[in-house]
Amino acid sequence: MHELALSQGIVTMIEEQAAAQGFTRVRTVRLVIGALSHVEPEALAFGFDAVSRGTLAEGAALEIERPPGQAWCLACERAVEVAERFDPCPTCGGHQMVLTGGDEMRVKELEVE
Numbered sequence: 438m439h440e441l442a443l444s445q446g447i448v449t450m451i452e453e454q455a456a457a458q459g460f461t462r463v464r465t466v467r468l469v470i471g472a473l474s475h476v477e478p479e480a481l482a483f484g485f486d487a488v489s490r491g492t493l494a495e496g497a498a499l500e501i502e503r504p505p506g507q508a509w510c511l512a513c514e515r516a517v518e519v520a521e522r523f524d525p526c527p528t529c530g531g532h533q534m535v536l537t538g539g540d541e542m543r544v545k546e547l548e549v550e
């Protein structure tokens with residue numbers, strides 16, 4: 438399961454941060470998961486719950502931001518929002534699209550104590 442590996446990566450990152458910064462508990466983990474990133478927020482939350490057990494991230498709340506997919510339409514010469522990676526332009530229906538955002542997956546912030 439893709440999300441389980443991601444959750445493991447997040448917990449590892451938190452442990453590294455804890456070692457570097459000296460915090461002992463994580464209250465909230467703020468994540469950015471783009472709509473085009475192929476990560477299911479619910480599966481990620483479930484995986485995080487499982488892999489964080491027994492670590493300093495156990496019981497931390499996950500707050501997930503879900504920015505929409507963004508693309509630049511070469512025909513319209515403007516930025517548009519897309520729901521899927523290969524969707525046509527919502528304005529002109531064309532496919533000359535360059536994906537510009539919405540496929541990121543990163544930890545934005547940790548709230549620690």
Ligand SMILES: [Zn+2]
Binds near residue numbers: 511512
């Ligand atoms: Zn267009």
